[in-house]
Amino acid sequence: xxxxxxxxxxxxxxxxxxxxxxxxxxxxxxxxxxxxxxxxxxxxxxxxxxxxxxxxxxxxxxxxxxxxxxxxxxxxxxxxxxxxxxxxxxxxxxxxxxxxxxxxxxxxxxxxxxxxxxxxxxxxxxxxxxxxxxxxxxxxxxxxxxxxxxxxxxxxxxxxxxxxxxxxxxxxxxxxxxxxxxxxxxxxxxxxxxxxxxxxxxxxxxxxxxxxxxxxxxxxxx
Numbered sequence: 001x002x003x004x005x006x007x008x009x010x011x012x013x014x015x016x017x018x019x020x021x022x023x024x025x026x027x028x029x030x031x032x033x034x035x036x037x038x039x040x041x042x043x044x045x046x047x048x049x050x051x052x053x054x055x056x057x058x059x060x061x062x063x064x065x066x067x068x069x070x071x072x073x074x075x076x077x078x079x080x081x082x083x084x085x086x087x088x089x090x091x092x093x094x095x096x097x098x099x100x101x102x103x104x105x106x107x108x109x110x111x112x113x114x115x116x117x118x119x120x121x122x123x124x125x126x127x128x129x130x131x132x133x134x135x136x137x138x139x140x141x142x143x144x145x146x147x148x149x150x151x152x153x154x155x156x157x158x159x160x161x162x163x164x165x166x167x168x169x170x171x172x173x174x175x176x177x178x179x180x181x182x183x184x185x186x187x188x189x190x191x192x193x194x195x196x197x198x199x200x201x202x203x204x205x206x207x208x209x210x211x212x213x214x215x216x217x218x219x220x221x222x
Contacts, residue, residue, distance in 0.1 A: 077119030133159035
């Protein structure tokens with residue numbers, strides 16, 4: 001098991017997280033995607049803070065696979081304090097990958113770490129080594145299981161070869177996208193119909209913020 005952390009050498013140093021506005025800012029959303037912000041359609045989401053450095057470190061750990069045109073995936077764990085989720089843990093499980101898929105193995109190892117640190121499974125991160133920055137139908141089904149457990153759950157797509165957008169932070173629209181995925185029994189890559197309420201299947205997360213002060217730990221189980 002290999003662990004890394006930044007900027008503190010120990011996760012146990014995380015007791016309180018600074019709330020200075022100069023260190024917390026929203027991630028920019030691409031104009032090609034639209035957030036669905038009608039409060040009458042969904043419950044208010046609690047904010048999520050994540051270190052941009054965590055995403056950079058994941059991309060570096062995935063670089064060898066990316067150069068081989070293989071996807072890499074990881075799970076994100078967070079603790080909840082005063083109504084805000086703080087992402088403090090990235091777990092990269094043993095996995096089998098192709099150029100457009102990634103299957104986690106021995107997931108009980110991921111659950112064990114989350115349970116040991118009392119973490120919420122707030123999302124996941126994966127690469128599109130040679131594709132654009134978007135959510136495939138398989139990605140949407142994977143993400144549905146996260147968002148069904150934790151409404152704030154999000155998916156990070158890292159697309160190093162997409163010149164217009166190197167990463168995106170997405171969630172299923174609720175109720176639109178969630179209803180479509182809940183009722184879909186197909187597997188593999190397949191088309192989905194659009195939600196009847198006119199919203200897209202998924203959207204940019206407007207409740208996720210980058211926090212440069214946030215310490216984190218990485219467990220690479222491969």
